[in-house]
Amino acid sequence: MHVLIVDDEPVIRRGIVKMAEMYQPAFSRIQTAENGVEALERIRACEPDLVLVDVRMPKMDGLELCRIIHEDFPQIKTVVISGYSDFEYAQKSMNYGVRHYMLKPVTTADVHDMLNQLIKEPSRGYMPPSRYIEWIDQMEQQIWALQMEELGSLIDRWRDYCLSVQLSLAGLKELLDDCYALLVKRFQARNYSPSITQAYLQADSVKEAVDTFNKGLIQMAKGLQAVRSGSFKDPMEEAKSYIDSRLSEDITLDQVAAMVGLTPTYFSSLFKKVTHETFVQYRINKRMMKAKEMLAIPYVRIVDVATDVGYDDYPHFTKTFKKIVGVSPSEYRAGLGIK
The missing domain is CATH 1.20.272 (Zinc Finger, Delta Prime; domain 3)
Incomplete structure (x- = not known):
């Protein structure tokens, strides 16, 4: 059984972790988060069976987290452990599928009794x-x-x-x-x-x-x-080739993803994994590489270089070039001995 403990107070968080570690049968995994946003990220990455959550936390409070879990992950059991005995909090939490509402401070016996009750409950067989x-x-x-x-x-x-x-x-x-x-x-x-x-x-x-x-x-x-077999083109190589041949155009990630037949989200993740750069970073770096090649040609004006690598805004081009290369386009050209 996998449990996630969510509390913004480190001392309380560690205390509940220790209580959970003492429980038998032992949990297969115990994770922690210090607010609702972090907890939701952990839940989406690897769903726990049980979430123990505080009510008042920064970024996203416990009740909002319980609401999202109730709507999107109804198979996950939730327990509120709070310092607030307000009836309104308890009532709202129960509307969000919370199984128990416990008041701090809690003892090891309190937590273990609650866990015994939850584990004996039959789980609902449901996949949203x-x-x-x-x-x-x-x-x-x-x-x-x-x-x-x-x-x-x-x-x-x-x-x-x-x-x-x-x-x-x-x-x-x-x-x-x-x-x-x-x-x-x-x-x-x-x-x-x-x-x-x-x-x-x-x-x-x-x-x-x-x-x-x-x-x-x-x-x-x-x-x-x-x-x-024999005719397959790697989608990331296709994507890079497509971007490289259109550096002067303002193409979007969605366009490139559609070209290789992948969703934008999956394409973005896969592209970064393969190239170690985001789509935007890759395109900027390629544009600056082409700009350096063109600046080495004496008769090409810097303003034309900017246009050819997709920058109609000349000041923006010089600022980006200096950020990536370390010197301005004119300084780069001077370094090559070109006036």
């Missing part, structure tokens, strides 16, 4: 549609880009998530079948028809169904790889 659509979006992008290592990592997280929501075998099969149908439809729209069997429908257990479905995802990627 928005969540599995999010998973499908990522699967589609990584299969289409043939990012096999990332796909493997995604599949592992998907497996853990499917098992954590505790769906019945029949419910899980129905969910996996919906996912399969949606993925196939999306790939057919891209002129690729995956040819895999729906063997997960014959599974005798939840784990077997998930593992069989995941093998099918790998088969989809390998099938696409075989179809593209």
Whole structure:
């Protein structure tokens, strides 16, 4: 079981962590966050089973965090541990699906009793549609880009998530079948028809169904790889080539993502991973490299260099050039012995 403890006071946060560490059976993972914003980032990166949260915190308070968890992650159990006994706080928290509202200071016995009650509660078998659509979006992008290592990592997280929501075998099969149908439809729209069997429908257990479905995802990627054999262009190389040939144009990330067939969000993440630069940083650096090449040609005016690398605003070009190169365009040219 994975727990997230959210409190802006370090001493209290550490105290609750120690109480959680003493609990048996031991938690598989204990994470902390000092405000609602940080907690939400951790939840989205790796969903906990249980969140223990304070009410009053900077950036995002506990009640707002509970509301978001209730709407977007209803399978996560929440407990409020607060120094405020105000009835309005307690009532609001219960409306947001909070299981317990505990008043500080809490003792180890208080926390352990609460945990005993929660763990005995039957979990609701439910996966919000928005969540599995999010998973499908990522699967589609990584299969289409043939990012096999990332796909493997995604599949592992998907497996853990499917098992954590505790769906019945029949419910899980129905969910996996919906996912399969949606993925196939999306790939057919891209002129690729995956040819895999729906063997997960014959599974005798939840784990077997998930593992069989995941093998099918790998088969989809390998099938696409075989179809593209010999003619596949790496989407990041295509993107870089597209940007490099249009340095004078004001192209957007969305345009380049659409050109290589990826969503802007996934393209942005993958581009940074491959190039170690953001889309904007890459384009600026390429523009400055081209500017340096052009400045080495004596008869080309600096104002024309600016225009050719996409800067109609000459002062903005000189400011950017100096920031990247360390000297102004005229100083750079003088350093080459060109007047």
